[in-house]
Every structure is written in structure tokens, then in C-alpha cells.
Amino acid sequence: MSAFPQGLRRAIQLLARLPGVGEKSAQRYALELTRNLDLASELGAALSDLKLTVTTCQSCGNLAERRSGEPGICPICADPRRDPKILCIVARVQDLLAIERSGAMRGRYFVLGRLLSPLDGVSASDLPLAELLGRVSAMGPQEILLATPPSIDGEATALYLARELEARGFAVTRIASGVPHGGDLEFADQITLGRAIEGRRKF
Amino acid sequence: MSAFPQGLRRAIQLLARLPGVGEKSAQRYALELTRNLDLASELGAALSDLKLTVTTCQSCGNLAERRSGEPGICPICADPRRDPKILCIVARVQDLLAIERSGAMRGRYFVLGRLLSPLDGVSASDLPLAELLGRVSAMGPQEILLATPPSIDGEATALYLARELEARGFAVTRIASGVPHGGDLEFADQITLGRAIEGRRKF
Numbered sequence: 001m002s003a004f005p006q007g008l009r010r011a012i013q014l015l016a017r018l019p020g021v022g023e024k025s026a027q028r029y030a031l032e033l034t035r036n037l038d039l040a041s042e043l044g045a046a047l048s049d050l051k052l053t054v055t056t057c058q059s060c061g062n063l064a065e066r067r068s069g070e071p072g073i074c075p076i077c078a079d080p081r082r083d084p085k086i087l088c089i090v091a092r093v094q095d096l097l098a099i100e101r102s103g104a105m106r107g108r109y110f111v112l113g114r115l116l117s118p119l120d121g122v123s124a125s126d127l128p129l130a131e132l133l134g135r136v137s138a139m140g141p142q143e144i145l146l147a148t149p150p151s152i153d154g155e156a157t158a159l160y161l162a163r164e165l166e167a168r169g170f171a172v173t174r175i176a177s178g179v180p181h182g183g184d185l186e187f188a189d190q191i192t193l194g195r196a197i198e199g200r201r202k203f
Numbered sequence: 204m205s206a207f208p209q210g211l212r213r214a215i216q217l218l219a220r221l222p223g224v225g226e227k228s229a230q231r232y233a234l235e236l237t238r239n240l241d242l243a244s245e246l247g248a249a250l251s252d253l254k255l256t257v258t259t260c261q262s263c264g265n266l267a268e269r270r271s272g273e274p275g276i277c278p279i280c281a282d283p284r285r286d287p288k289i290l291c292i293v294a295r296v297q298d299l300l301a302i303e304r305s306g307a308m309r310g311r312y313f314v315l316g317r318l319l320s321p322l323d324g325v326s327a328s329d330l331p332l333a334e335l336l337g338r339v340s341a342m343g344p345q346e347i348l349l350a351t352p353p354s355i356d357g358e359a360t361a362l363y364l365a366r367e368l369e370a371r372g373f374a375v376t377r378i379a380s381g382v383p384h385g386g387d388l389e390f391a392d393q394i395t396l397g398r399a400i401e402g403r404r405k406f
């Protein structure tokens with residue numbers, strides 16, 4: 001590493017801060033970029049431009065085009081055909097995209113951006129509850145679907161939000177948790193199987 | 204992907220051109236960068252700057268600091284303590300760095316940048332033979348060590364270079380190939396074991 005020119009060392013350090021990228025991969029990416037300096041320039045410009053071209057949707061927290069003088073509104077919030085009777089709460093933009101790919105949700109979204117996580121020091125006061133309540137009262141949905149992941153943090157967050165929302169008179173639902181499509185019961189873990197049985201439905 | 208702002212789509216496309224990075228990883232990196240726009244800007248600037256700060260060493264092909272008005276010379280070529288009697292030929296800068304880490308080579312280097320590869324359309328005329336011969340005649344080494352990898356392409360390249368260099372009267376050596384340190388004979392492949400036995404030395 002110390003044998004590298006300084007500019008390359010800096011690029012490696014920054015690349016290693018991408019999620020799941022270690023020192024070795026960062027070095028591999030950077031060395032490839034020194035062999036393809038046009039790609040390096042193009043990628044550099046594209047990443048620098050993110051600040052100028054991408055923003056957060058003001059009403060749901062999804063990603064949106066940044067246009068000067070306009071508030072950021074994402075394609076989903078801008079689409080009048082989306083069902084305003086159902087609001088789906090997700091943890092991350094990635095989760096919103098995954099649900100969109102399923103095609104099973106025609107309502108609207110709210111992206112929390114984080115989950116309750118006592119171990120990481122994220123407490124209830126760190127959740128955007130005020131923003132969520134603002135969104136809910138502006139929209140007046142008949143159903144609020146909690147689509148946080150079925151992990152410990154996701155369940156804790158769903159529980160907390162359900163309490164807050166039900167206390168305000170909203171109908172709250174939770175995505176089903178069980179054996180995934182194509183999954184083998186033999187290899188499903190106990191908690192998943194327990195949930196699949198607990199959450200059984202009439203055939 | 205189509206749900207993403209255009210600037211983000213562009214960043215994902217370019218990130219997916221890094222070695223070993225697929226669509227999914229590129230998306231993951233890009234989404235992380237939209238959450239950390241300062242990192243995006245810093246990384247963008249660092250990558251754009253590579254063209255301005257990094258160059259190729261004029262005498263060996265290693266990476267070197269680019270300084271205005273000066274020819275690029277890498278730290279190894281600039282170091283007068285390096286042994287000029289031995290020239291080590293490697294395929295890539297990464298291989299040079301790996302050999303440097305071993306501390307076993309105190310001579311000088313020449314980076315080919317590519318290997319003979321008929322399947323990828325790289326023929327002998329694509330190898331920098333003229334540059335190598337220029338380097339060799341400027342340096343006059345007593346030994347030329349071929350450190351291309353012990354793969355099909357690496358062996359073919361070593362064979363070709365050995366013929367060219369020996370025809371010009373140079374003493375050519377090849378790195379040893381055999382069972383790696385800590386390796387288990389039981390799990391070594393036949394070719395590796397064959398080479399380990401063929402290349403046996405006096406104890």
C-alpha cells in the first residue's frame with residue numbers, strides 16, 4: 001500500500017468505506033481504475049454528481065430526482081394511480097424497491113431510514129415518528145402495513161410503531177412471516193416454522 | 204433500477220464495470236453513497252483525480268506519482284540500492300506488489316501489462332517486447348527472472364520471452380512452481396504435484 005502513489009492510496013481508502021468492500025477489493029478496484037483512467041474520470045464525475053442529481057422524496061423518503069427550485073417528489077408519490085388507502089412502512093429504500101418488484105403493493109410508502117436497535121444506540125426518539133404521523137394525517141390511510149424485516153430490530157420497530165399508530169386509531173397490519181416460496185420445511189429454522197404455523201390461514 | 208433517479212442509474216452502471224462487481228453490488232454501493240453524500244463527493248473527487256496524480260513508471264511500468272514536467276519514475280526505479288543485476292518480469296502491477304511483500308527480490312522490475320492469450324486475441328505482437336528489450340539493453344542485467352503466473356497464459360508468455368531473450372544471449376530463469384507453503388500434498392492437483400517433483404532440489 002505504501003508503494004502506491006498518494007492519490008491512489010486515497011482512492012483505496014475511500015473505496016474501502018463502501019459496504020462490504022475490504023482493503024483487498026478496494027485495491028483491486030483502484031488498480032483496475034488506474035488501467036482505465038477514462039472509467040475513473042466518468043465514475044468520479046458520476047459520484048460527485050450524486051449530490052446534485054439525487055435527493056430524498058419529501059413525502060415518503062424514497063429517492064427522487066433533484067430539480068432546481070422544485071421539492072423532491074419520487075415517481076411513486078407523483079403517480080395519481082397509487083392507492084391512497086394503504087400506506088406501507090419500510091426500513092430502507094432497498095426494501096421499498098424489493099416490494100415494488102413484487103408488484104403486490106399498489107399503495108404508498110414511508111421510508112423510516114432506520115430501525116430500533118438498542119445495541120447500535122438507536123432508540124425510539126431516533127425514529128422519524130413525527131414525520132410519519134405528519135404523513136399519515138396528510139394521507140389518511142385506511143390501513144398501515146408495517147413491512148419492516150422480520151428480524152429482531154425489525155420486529156421491535158414494528159411493535160413500537162403499531163402501538164403508536166393504534167393508539168391514534170389507525171388500522172395496522174404486518175407482513176406475513178413464514179417458510180419462503182420454494183423453501184424446504186426440513187431446513188427452515190424453528191422460529192420461521194413457528195411463525196408459519198402461527199400465521200396459518202384458511203385454505 | 205428504472206425507479207432510480209437518472210444520476211443514480213448512471214453511477215450504478217459505472218460501478219458495475221469494476222472488476223467482480225455485479226448489478227446487485229453496484230446498486231448496494233450506490234445506495235450507500237446516496238445516504239452518505241459526503242463520501243460520494245470525496246470518492247468522486249479522488250477517482251477523478253487519479254488521472255492527474257497517477258502515471259506509469261517510464262522505465263518499468265509500475266505505478267508512479269505524476270508530477271508536472273517530470274517523467275514518471277516509481278520508487279523502486281528511483282532507489283539506487285536496488286540490484287541492477289537482476290530484472291524480474293511480471294504480468295501486472297499487483298504481481299510486482301506481491302513479490303515486493305515477499306521481500307525476496309532486491310532487483311528491478313518490468314511490468315508486461317498483459318499475457319499471451321490466444322483465446323482473448325492477445326498474440327506475441329501485442330506484448331511490449333520492444334520496450335522490454337530497450338529496458339534490458341539499458342540495464343544490462345546478468346539474470347532475467349520470468350515471474351509470470353504458472354497458468355497456461357503465464358507459461359506461454361514465459362516460454363515466448365525466454366526464447367526471445369535467450370536468443371539475444373541473456374540468462375533467463377523462471378520462478379519455481381510446486382506445492383505452496385502450508386499446502387497439503389493430498390489436496391494438491393496433479394499438475395502442481397508433478398511440477399513439485401520435477402522441480403525438486405538438493406536438500
